[in-house]
Amino acid sequence: MLLCKLYDKWGSTLFDQFKKSLSKFVKKVSLKEFSEKELNNFSEELRELLIKNEVAVSTANEICSLLVKKLLKTERRRFSNPKPIILSALKDVLLQVLTPEKNIDIVEKIEQSKQERRPFTIAFFGVNGVGKTLAIAKLGNYFKSKGFSCVFAASDTYRAGSIQQLKIHGDKLKIKVIAQDYGSDAAAVAFDAVNHALAKNVNVVLIDTAGRIETNINLMEELRKICRVVEPDLKIFVGDALTGNALISQVMLFNNKIGIDGSILNKVDAVKKGGAAVSIIDLTKKPILFLGTGQKYTDLIPFDAKKLVQQLLF
Numbered sequence: 001m002l003l004c005k006l007y008d009k010w011g012s013t014l015f016d017q018f019k020k021s022l023s024k025f026v027k028k029v030s031l032k033e034f035s036e037k038e039l040n041n042f043s044e045e046l047r048e049l050l051i052k053n054e055v056a057v058s059t060a061n062e063i064c065s066l067l068v069k070k071l072l073k074t075e076r077r078r079f080s081n082p083k084p085i086i087l088s089a090l091k092d093v094l095l096q097v098l099t100p101e102k103n104i105d106i107v108e109k110i111e112q113s114k115q116e117r118r119p120f121t122i123a124f125f126g127v128n129g130v131g132k133t134l135a136i137a138k139l140g141n142y143f144k145s146k147g148f149s150c151v152f153a154a155s156d157t158y159r160a161g162s163i164q165q166l167k168i169h170g171d172k173l174k175i176k177v178i179a180q181d182y183g184s185d186a187a188a189v190a191f192d193a194v195n196h197a198l199a200k201n202v203n204v205v206l207i208d209t210a211g212r213i214e215t216n217i218n219l220m221e222e223l224r225k226i227c228r229v230v231e232p233d234l235k236i237f238v239g240d241a242l243t244g245n246a247l248i249s250q251v252m253l254f255n256n257k258i259g260i261d262g263s264i265l266n267k268v269d270a271v272k273k274g275g276a277a278v279s280i281i282d283l284t285k286k287p288i289l290f291l292g293t294g295q296k297y298t299d300l301i302p303f304d305a306k307k308l309v310q311q312l313l314f
């Protein structure tokens, strides 16, 4: 409930620039008819707008071609106002692109595994600095507020300070952190955390992992080993909305190498364009589960495609 309120609070400023350019675009539409020729010019302009707002090229192409197809099928009297028709078609198309193959109700899934008396395991992946550790802390806080007990696994045994950072969050949130020394086997730490959860009847295991992209091949091997050893219930990619197009290549890399179930997109409080959010879902066909909206533990909102489309197109 509180998180829903937070979402509404964010409504007016979320992806501000994207919202403004879409609204300007719809306002100045002056199509006389929905002919192929007129629609092609119109869709070229929309394509440019989407790409400028960091929508990936292939996603922008898809949005435009779905929109043109939809409008060609629409019956419209010549010289009647095209704007409401275009607005409604654009909403439908954006919603279609923002709808993943399968949605995930994470709280329901955890509830189910709690009833089966087994810990629900989530592994988080993403490059350094995107807000992975903070997102884990925010989610720990969120799950606790839903009545679930949690444990953190400090499986980023590579980056100096990462174990310490997770321990600080753990202390503040009163969530136990399972850790070994820097340089130790990341999968063994995750395994220990799952065993701890089994022994102590803890509901959720949240596994932090390394994000040193510069040694890509070793990193992917390490992450795959974690997945083999603990078989996480969910593999979540964590991305930074501020990185724009780099975000797209990151999510594709992790999805291709490890296979993700969904994403968390951080720092949307600081992003003005935000087209990457649309692209992540389109390109992976996997849902965005949460948006990170700041540096406090409560700055996390469940992603809602319908609300995002409403915000973008009103």
Ligand code: GDP
Pocket: 126, 127, 128, 129, 130, 131, 132, 133, 134, 135, 211, 266, 267, 268, 269, 270, 291, 292, 293, 294, 295, 299
């Ligand atoms: P990691 O290296 O991926 O684990 O990233 P951290 O969790 O250490 O976060 C990196 C920086 O990003 C920190 O300064 C965080 O406070 C900041 N950060 C994380 N999430 C958000 C967010 O949603 N909004 C803002 N404004 N900053 C964030």
